[in-house]
Amino acid sequence: MASKFLAIALRRTIPKPTTAIRLVRHPFSTAAAVAVEPYEEDGNGIAMKGVKIAGRPLYLDMQATSPVDPRVLDAMLPYYLSHYGNPHSRTHLYGWESEQAVESARARVSALINASPKEIIFTSGATESNNISIKGVMHFYKDKKRHVITTQTEHKCVLDSCRYLQQEGFEVTYLPVKPDGLVDLEKLRTSIRPDTGLVSVMMVNNEIGVIQPMEEIGEICKEFNVPLHTDAAQALGKIPIDVDKMNISLMSLSGHKIYGPKGIGALFMRRRPRIRVEPQMNGGGQERGIRSGTVPTPLAVGFGAACELAMKEMEYDDKRISVLQERLLNGIREKIDGVVVNGSEVSRYAGNLNLSFAFVEGESLLMGLKEVAVSSGSACTSASLEPSYVLRALGVDEDMAHTSIRYGIGRFTTEEEIDRAVELTVKQVEKLRELSPLYEMFKEGIDIKSIQWSQH
Amino acid sequence: MLRHVTNRILGQGLRLPATPAAVGGSGLPRMYHERVVDHYNHPRNVGSFDKNDEDVGTGLVGAPACGDVMKLQIKVDDETGKIVDACFKTFGCGSAIASSSLATEWVKGKKMEEVLTIKNTEIAKHLSLPPVKLHCSMLAEDAIKAAVKDYEDKHSK
Numbered sequence: 273m274a275s276k277f278l279a280i281a282l283r284r285t286i287p288k289p290t291t292a293i294r295l296v297r298h299p300f301s302t303a304a305a306v307a308v309e310p311y312e313e314d315g316n317g318i319a320m321k322g323v324k325i326a327g328r329p330l331y332l333d334m335q336a337t338s339p340v341d342p343r344v345l346d347a348m349l350p351y352y353l354s355h356y357g358n359p360h361s362r363t364h365l366y367g368w369e370s371e372q373a374v375e376s377a378r379a380r381v382s383a384l385i386n387a388s389p390k391e392i393i394f395t396s397g398a399t400e401s402n403n404i405s406i407k408g409v410m411h412f413y414k415d416k417k418r419h420v421i422t423t424q425t426e427h428k429c430v431l432d433s434c435r436y437l438q439q440e441g442f443e444v445t446y447l448p449v450k451p452d453g454l455v456d457l458e459k460l461r462t463s464i465r466p467d468t469g470l471v472s473v474m475m476v477n478n479e480i481g482v483i484q485p486m487e488e489i490g491e492i493c494k495e496f497n498v499p500l501h502t503d504a505a506q507a508l509g510k511i512p513i514d515v516d517k518m519n520i521s522l523m524s525l526s527g528h529k530i531y532g533p534k535g536i537g538a539l540f541m542r543r544r545p546r547i548r549v550e551p552q553m554n555g556g557g558q559e560r561g562i563r564s565g566t567v568p569t570p571l572a573v574g575f576g577a578a579c580e581l582a583m584k585e586m587e588y589d590d591k592r593i594s595v596l597q598e599r600l601l602n603g604i605r606e607k608i609d610g611v612v613v614n615g616s617e618v619s620r621y622a623g624n625l626n627l628s629f630a631f632v633e634g635e636s637l638l639m640g641l642k643e644v645a646v647s648s649g650s651a652c653t654s655a656s657l658e659p660s661y662v663l664r665a666l667g668v669d670e671d672m673a674h675t676s677i678r679y680g681i682g683r684f685t686t687e688e689e690i691d692r693a694v695e696l697t698v699k700q701v702e703k704l705r706e707l708s709p710l711y712e713m714f715k716e717g718i719d720i721k722s723i724q725w726s727q728h
Numbered sequence: 729m730l731r732h733v734t735n736r737i738l739g740q741g742l743r744l745p746a747t748p749a750a751v752g753g754s755g756l757p758r759m760y761h762e763r764v765v766d767h768y769n770h771p772r773n774v775g776s777f778d779k780n781d782e783d784v785g786t787g788l789v790g791a792p793a794c795g796d797v798m799k800l801q802i803k804v805d806d807e808t809g810k811i812v813d814a815c816f817k818t819f820g821c822g823s824a825i826a827s828s829s830l831a832t833e834w835v836k837g838k839k840m841e842e843v844l845t846i847k848n849t850e851i852a853k854h855l856s857l858p859p860v861k862l863h864c865s866m867l868a869e870d871a872i873k874a875a876v877k878d879y880e881d882k883h884s885k
Contacts (some may be wrong), residue, residue, distance in 0.1 A: 323765060633795060635821035639768055659795070674795040707774055707825060709788065709799035709817040 377576025417469025481624025785879025
């Protein structure tokens with residue numbers, strides 16, 4: 273009775289949102305105080321953050337995240353709406369069926385990497401898995417092992433965890449990479465010491481897409497009996513992974529890079545020989561005591577479904593994406609020169625194409641490419657203005673380091689999208705080269721490196 | 729009690745902002761101001777003059793390593809000392825392009841002594857540059873000064 277009175281009173285007083293504003297807010301919600309960016313959508317396109325575009329951009333940023341495959345969403349929904357139990361509830365059907373779903377998802381994830389389901393721990397994502405691996409392993413073995421080896425091109429979470437360990441008194445060696453982005457195996461061999469507790473090398477780089485020689489690295493680690501950790505967030509479901517062949521002890525996996533939901537990942541922890549970690553999340557001892565907290569059943573089910581699909585479709589996707597990558601690269605190279613592919617052209621994942629355009633600055637190019645969702649370097653470094661540390665590690669010249677664009681091609685990318693991306697890129701690059709004094713000097717034959725610049 | 733509850737709920741509901749314009753203007757962080765985007769899409773006075781020409785002063789500032797290089801050229805009428813034409817070329821981000829484009833607009837028709845008083849803060853204010861992009865406006869100011877100096881050097885020889 274009272275609620276009806278309330279509803280009538282409210283309907284009379286609160287104005288209906290006009291068509292120009294579409295703010296997603298419920299009048300009752302206290303989240304009204306949280307400002308949502310005005311997102312104006314009318315017949316003429318979308319305006320947001322000072323930029324007007326004709327419609328939603330083409331999505332070519334698959335390394336940042338990927339759309340959820342509709343089949344994955346279908347698998348997840350029942351666990352939100354009807355089978356919503358907590359998998360750790362022992363006493364009733366809701367808990368049992370939820371637990372069964374999680375275990376079956378676990379088996380699917382492990383099948384994709386040739387591991388046992390007992391070796392998979394669900395976490396909130398690859399960042400958490402990386403943290404557990406690096407800090408957890410070193411804290412557990414801190415009496416005997418004080419040294420970590422990693423590379424300069426790792427993901428920020430790995431580098432930051434290592435920095436944290438350094439503050440605690442551990443020693444870290446950041447291996448340089450060759451100009452093609454691959455680790456120098458000789459340098460790795462010589463850096464291993466008797467007190468090395470962990471080697472961490474990411475399988476597929478998120479910025480430049482190079483695939484590291486994991487089998488060779490695994491052999492070296494086996495020889496010296498050092499655990500190998502790898503961040504396989506970008507590699508899972510895209511290249512074949514076998515933890516036994518590659519002698520991997522710990523592996524971080526991410527759900528939202530393989531058309532699964534965001535907010536879930538996993539950690540592979542080898543059981544034979546057993547690797548131990550100190551848990552980073554304390555609590556009820558879920559996930560074998562390694563990661564306490566309720567396992568989010570729908571997300572785990574989604575992750576499992578995504579892994580199952582990846583296993584079936586990996587080869588087909590790879591073929592298709594390679595064709596699209598060639599189309600993109602050749603399309604751009606036909607029309608403009610001065611295009612450099614960053615990273616090894618041989619040992620790379622086809623869906624990641626990182627290009628540098630000489631004489632054109634990256635941020636201005638991105639500003640003009642608003643109709644294509646691409647990224648300059650990685651999403652985690654795009655907030656700061658420094659040139660990507662990955663490109664710097666490759667030894668790319670400073671002026672080229674500012675100009676990289678990363679195109680991510682995925683399962684749902686179409687040929688039309690690639691063609692349009694080529695068209696827009698070529699147009700913007702040509703326009704910016706018109707504006708560029710460096711291009712002008714290059715055309716006149718002046719060697720840019722010989723000029724003395726007046727620094728600030 | 730009911731009225732109290734209703735008032736509270738209505739109070740919260742009525743905290744909707746009046747118009748998008750009001751919300752947009754009052755300090756929600758925009759990536760690029762409309763003027764910057766405008767200068768980027770329609771840059772004014774892009775081009776080059778012959779730098780060996782007697783009337784032309786060229787200012788080349790910045791460094792590719794920093795990610796910003798600006799070349800600003802001015803054509804000066806010898807008798808009046810006024811800048812009759814200006815053009816620019818820039819290697820840099822959107823804010824840098826906008827700052828130099830704006831600089832060429834502002835120097836046209838002014839005397840050389842006048843343009844030396846153009847401050848980077850004015851450029852930054854006009855384009856609503858965020859603090860992190862202030863160096864672009866500084867570079868534009870330097871470019872103007874360098875162009876004027878180059879012209880004067882040519883004529884003092």
